[in-house]
């Protein structure tokens with residue numbers, strides 16, 4: 001039986017970089033704090049917790065002093081950098097370079113657009129860590145748009161510049177831009193800032209799921225990206241199974257299979273998929 005791990009699965013480079021920075025720091029220090037889960041995968045979070053990584057929320061961060069804190073790939077708003085300075089906190093900045101670049105663009109645009117009373121729109125999820133970091137570049141003035149309904153808040157007589165959270169879907173972004181093109185009566189600037197590392201996974205996983213008799217999809221149960229990608233597997237291949245842990249894999253799934261494909265969400269560590277592949281190889285020998 002052939003077992004293939006999806007070459008397009010695993011963490012994006014932003015998350016890989018954050019984990020490497022955390023491990024590098026923890027090889028010298030006993031404790032490192034991180035605001036929010038470094039990645040949406042409990043097994044990986046627990047592995048790093050074993051090395052001394054402590055997950056805290058923003059309230060806990062505000063009370064912390066004289067410590068090292070990792071800013072994860074999602075990035076942080078300027079206020080977090082300010083707080084760190086005040087409280088003698090050393091920042092291990094693992095903000096993804098793509099997100100940092102987007103923050104800079106939004107900040108620059110805000111400085112320009114406020115002179116003509118224009119509006120900055122961010123297509124994204126309200127309260128999402130990356131979105132909070134982006135809105136922070138505009139003194140909280142950017143308007144977060146989750147769907148077409150939210151466009152009711154916009155004054156179409158004034159200039160509009162649109163950006164996107166990096167992990168949103170291209171189809172959702174297109175829907176928003178179409179409505180804006182119809183309604184805006186002043187200058188409209190559209191910036192597609194969706195990260196292709198994530199959006200390209202959808203067509204890639206569709207092809208991968210077709211290729212194999214059985215698909216094992218590995219993801220944390222809470223990962224929304226995991227649910228989305230698993231649905232695509234299911235549409236293409238009825239013999240697709242969702243697992244979060246190696247011990248959830250049942251060998252009876254492979255009784256008729258000549259090939260098995262193992263894939264995962266953007267928050268699924270490669271080592272976990274490899275462990276599952278190795279277990280299957282051992283069991284079916």
Ligand code: SF4
Nearest residue numbers: 012014096098166195
């Ligand atoms: S911008 Fe892209 S590469 Fe960076 S963390 Fe987000 S998904 Fe990953």
